[in-house]
Amino acid sequence: MYITDLTELKRVASGRDEENDQFRSWLKDKDDAGTDALVHTITDKVSTAVNCTECGNCCKNLIIEVSPSDLLKTSASMALAPEEFIEKYIETSAKGTYFINTIPCHFLANKKCTIYENRFTECSDFPHLTKPGFRPRLLGTLLHFETCPIIYNVIEEVKTTMGFVY
Ligand code: SF4
Ligand code: SF4
Numbered sequence: 001m002y003i004t005d006l007t008e009l010k011r012v013a014s015g016r017d018e019e020n021d022q023f024r025s026w027l028k029d030k031d032d033a034g035t036d037a038l039v040h041t042i043t044d045k046v047s048t049a050v051n052c053t054e055c056g057n058c059c060k061n062l063i064i065e066v067s068p069s070d071l072l073k074t075s076a077s078m079a080l081a082p083e084e085f086i087e088k089y090i091e092t093s094a095k096g097t098y099f100i101n102t103i104p105c106h107f108l109a110n111k112k113c114t115i116y117e118n119r120f121t122e123c124s125d126f127p128h129l130t131k132p133g134f135r136p137r138l139l140g141t142l143l144h145f146e147t148c149p150i151i152y153n154v155i156e157e158v159k160t161t162m163g164f165v166y
Pocket of ligand 2: 056059
């Protein structure tokens with residue numbers, strides 16, 4: 001049974017930094033390709049059981065980067081010129097990178113994305129668990145351990161399956 005309630009998630013996931021640091025160190029001796037394969041299998045299972053449309057917590061917490069191709073696609077889908085989209089929805093960093101200018105995201109309503117088919121690459125890729133390199137990216141993944149049910153449940157099942165003991 002996976003944890004999906006966000007209050008319960010916060011309760012069980014908080015205060016686990018030391019344990020998760022030890023897990024990261026413990027993983028260094030393991031075969032990265034084997035770890036990735038296991039993470040991908042468990043992620044597929046957990047993602048089927050956790051309904052993102054009942055959660056939306058990442059959309060309330062993440063700083064969303066918008067790539068130039070995202071900008072063109074999403075602004076066109078809203079019948080806006082890219083300049084109008086930037087004016088309304090974008091903050092630009094000193095390096096010229098685009099970010100959505102509100103947290104929670106403008107496009108979240110009732111825990112659902114109102115531009116789902118045209119959401120940004122960062123949104124569709126999150127929580128990045130089916131990419132290669134689980135171990136080297138784990139520190140970043142753990143930033144969302146207390147807020148993303150998929151991340152929490154996958155990491156806990158990976159620990160158990162691999163035999164990690166804290
Ligand atoms: S664009 Fe949609 S999926 Fe992306 S953060 Fe906003 S509401 Fe969430
Ligand atoms: S990716 Fe995680 S935080 Fe985002 S909606 Fe799905 S379960 Fe919730």
